[in-house]
């Protein structure tokens with residue numbers, strides 16, 4: 001893929017809490033019901049307040065690999081894009097392609113809503129047990145692809161909650177950027 005320094009300067013990989021990010025949209029790693037859960041999903045619902053669950057109830061759930069959008073309610077972000085990552089099943093169930101599709105689905109919705117800055121958590125690598133080394137490479141490939149092809153997208157932030165996730169994304173970034 002053809003990337004340059006401008007592409008890299010629009011991507012940040014940081015350690016932190018996605019609920020505090022001041023961006024147009026944050027992404028939620030949700031489940032098929034879209035009715036809340038643990039991990040980042042629980043944190044987003046707690047920070048957004050009950051309006052978020054109320055709107056989620058109207059959405060009719062979400063298929064794995066797809067995404068749906070709501071308002072951000074009490075969050076600093078204007079929107080939440082809810083996507084459903086695959087549960088890791090030893091790679092036997094199309095998990096790589098489904099994870100890549102999550103990122104693409106989020107970018108499609110972001111484009112439709114004029115979103116210029118977006119923060120992602122590490123989708124599927126918590127409760128859903130997707131190996132983070134593998135997931136981080138898939139995530140960054142999709143993010144780079146979007147940054148290269150969509151010049152309207154100003155900023156993408158990957159928010160890593162814990163040290164090992166942060167390390168995995170940094171080494172994936174190093175590996176992928178050395179291939180440019």
Ligand code: AR6
Pocket residue numbers: 016017018019029030031036037038039040041042043044085121122123124125126127128129130159160161162165
């Ligand atoms: N900010 C950023 N990342 C976070 C935060 C936070 N506040 N809290 C946790 N993470 P997970 P999954 C990280 O389990 O694997 C839910 O119950 C976490 O450390 O939240 O896609 C849903 O309802 C990990 O690195 O999502 C589903 O049932 C990453 O977010 C299921 O979990 C993803 O972990 C989805 O599982």
